[in-house]
Amino acid sequence: MVANRSFNLGRLFIYGCLFAFALFYLAPLYVMLTTSFKDIEEIRSGNLLALPQDPTLYAWIKAWSSACTGSECQGLAPFFMNSVKIVVPAVIISTVIGALNGYVLSKWRFRGSDLMFGMLLFGCFIPFQVILLPMARLLAELGLANTVTGLVLVHVIYGVAFTTLFFRNFYVSVPTELVKAAQLDGASFFQIFRHIFLPVSLPIFTVTIIWQFTQIWNDFLFGVVYSGPGTQPITVALNNLVNTSMGGKEYNVDMAAAVIAALPTLLVYIFAGKYFVRGLTAGAVKG
Amino acid sequence: MGSLLIDNVTKSFGETDILKGINIDIQDGEFLILVGPSGCGKSTLMNIIAGLEEATSGTLELAGKDVTLASPKDRDIAMVFQSYALYPTMNVARNISFGLEMRKVPKEERDRIVNDVAKLLQIDHLLDRKPSQLSGGQRQRVAMGRALARSPRVFLFDEPLSNLDAKLRVEMRTEIKKLHKRLGTTIVYVTHDQIEAMTLADRIAVMKDGIVQQLGTPDEIYNNPANMFVAGFMGSPPMNFIEVDIKQGHAVVESAGETHHLKLPCADAIAAKGLDRVVLGIRPEMITEPKPAPEDQDWLHSMKLDFDVVEPMGADTMAIGQWNGIDVHSRLSPKAGMTAGTGTEVQVNTAKAVAFDIQTGERIC
Numbered sequence: 001m002v003a004n005r006s007f008n009l010g011r012l013f014i015y016g017c018l019f020a021f022a023l024f025y026l027a028p029l030y031v032m033l034t035t036s037f038k039d040i041e042e043i044r045s046g047n048l049l050a051l052p053q054d055p056t057l058y059a060w061i062k063a064w065s066s067a068c069t070g071s072e073c074q075g076l077a078p079f080f081m082n083s084v085k086i087v088v089p090a091v092i093i094s095t096v097i098g099a100l101n102g103y104v105l106s107k108w109r110f111r112g113s114d115l116m117f118g119m120l121l122f123g124c125f126i127p128f129q130v131i132l133l134p135m136a137r138l139l140a141e142l143g144l145a146n147t148v149t150g151l152v153l154v155h156v157i158y159g160v161a162f163t164t165l166f167f168r169n170f171y172v173s174v175p176t177e178l179v180k181a182a183q184l185d186g187a188s189f190f191q192i193f194r195h196i197f198l199p200v201s202l203p204i205f206t207v208t209i210i211w212q213f214t215q216i217w218n219d220f221l222f223g224v225v226y227s228g229p230g231t232q233p234i235t236v237a238l239n240n241l242v243n244t245s246m247g248g249k250e251y252n253v254d255m256a257a258a259v260i261a262a263l264p265t266l267l268v269y270i271f272a273g274k275y276f277v278r279g280l281t282a283g284a285v286k287g
Numbered sequence: 288m289g290s291l292l293i294d295n296v297t298k299s300f301g302e303t304d305i306l307k308g309i310n311i312d313i314q315d316g317e318f319l320i321l322v323g324p325s326g327c328g329k330s331t332l333m334n335i336i337a338g339l340e341e342a343t344s345g346t347l348e349l350a351g352k353d354v355t356l357a358s359p360k361d362r363d364i365a366m367v368f369q370s371y372a373l374y375p376t377m378n379v380a381r382n383i384s385f386g387l388e389m390r391k392v393p394k395e396e397r398d399r400i401v402n403d404v405a406k407l408l409q410i411d412h413l414l415d416r417k418p419s420q421l422s423g424g425q426r427q428r429v430a431m432g433r434a435l436a437r438s439p440r441v442f443l444f445d446e447p448l449s450n451l452d453a454k455l456r457v458e459m460r461t462e463i464k465k466l467h468k469r470l471g472t473t474i475v476y477v478t479h480d481q482i483e484a485m486t487l488a489d490r491i492a493v494m495k496d497g498i499v500q501q502l503g504t505p506d507e508i509y510n511n512p513a514n515m516f517v518a519g520f521m522g523s524p525p526m527n528f529i530e531v532d533i534k535q536g537h538a539v540v541e542s543a544g545e546t547h548h549l550k551l552p553c554a555d556a557i558a559a560k561g562l563d564r565v566v567l568g569i570r571p572e573m574i575t576e577p578k579p580a581p582e583d584q585d586w587l588h589s590m591k592l593d594f595d596v597v598e599p600m601g602a603d604t605m606a607i608g609q610w611n612g613i614d615v616h617s618r619l620s621p622k623a624g625m626t627a628g629t630g631t632e633v634q635v636n637t638a639k640a641v642a643f644d645i646q647t648g649e650r651i652c
Contacts, residue, residue, distance in 0.1 A: 185386035186360035199376035
């Protein structure tokens, strides 16, 4: 009985702690959401933690379609689309290149392939700031400065190091004898990839896509440095929106805009998160 | 036609020579077994035959055609891997037909072949299953089915039975032998199990350190080993090796405190080399309880032997004693009712005894 009681107390303590931490981490989100549904009067007079008394979508509509980001006043909508135009191709291209790189570096070793993998790995550790100037020069030379294509290129180059690492480490655990067997069966380099490797790759594709999507969507530095007025991603627009003051500060609009900017990554994580965790541990225990 | 000529094939990784000039001429329909300890180069040789690795020098001819530089898919060779290497996401039927699919065989014909092969191997009820849903023996059959489906000129088996339990291994061994009888396709088979080698092979190539030590029929390998390595590798328990003095063409052996002079079939060769000390090689089954052996009458010696250990194995009883202070295994009939103890009367038959050079380990005679 005694053992049972202390066990229950211990459990209670653990759950209490977990609950408190959850509350602590969720508090900012709660404030953001409630604030975004309040009108400006209520924000000035009311309690920060109170629920909106008279919920309104005003702030959301304004943030989406008419808030000012600098001199333009079109809301976040066009910049949201910019981000989509940057993120989708960048994620797809970097993931595909990473998959092929990983396939080659794990199963088609060549002289110097380990060195090449080492150098690619090095790419994971280069801080963004270091490459700002050379990359700006390169984009200018290529005529891609201030374009969506340029930003896609930057994100692909920066992402390939990570995607290659993910895929290479995943494919290392696929038995090499499968490649030999398929070679004897007459399958070509791409046929082996298509028929043997792709069907087992769902977990690692999920991990890579979530990782790349989150990284690129949330990127601010490359976005602010390499974009032009018409090609800014949503993170840059959010910054401009919050920093543009015409009259009083509209906290509700800022909050709505921040939630809009964070929503896609949030949704991706909520819907694919379990695959993410599963994929990260996929190599550890064979399924 | 599936003859295979391996002509002076070498393989080096940097400074390390894995294969040092391999010459094997494999006849059409022959069952050749490569045996040797791990690291002897047998798997490398297999990969070179399959085209998965390139030989550093030498040539490879398949059915009279030079295929040294041909890619694996152009060689018409199928391989069964130790790990089976079944495609994990495909069901059994697709695993078997994948090679045909890659070679653009029409769908109907593929289905027909899959069915034939599955019937032959008795896996027709498993065609829809994934490899992970199969037992070890079933996986083994599917792996063989995949090789059979393409009806290649040559089959390569890379230690195909080593992942099976002992009982299944014996069953599959018999099955492979039947299959070979039935199909008559050339087979090159790697194993480190000398019982597999003895039972399956038409010819055995014993390899060590990248060199073929001996190439011959199981009978030749067993009874006429070229050197101490081959003699010690084949047979379980292995051949007894005892260093002995030679006096007047007889091997001097001390057993249970008495000295015996054993008559050797190759006294002349030893004398011709002027040696007075050699390694005597004698198989355990040549040291037995006293029993009639009329054809070897001249070669029988009776002596006393002190048995330290007696190991009944059912069909035989292995007993270990000492000659010249060295352990000697003998294979006795369980009927003889031997027990550990001193001064047991045994019969030694030296008709097939061999002698090796102490320095080189090469066979003298």
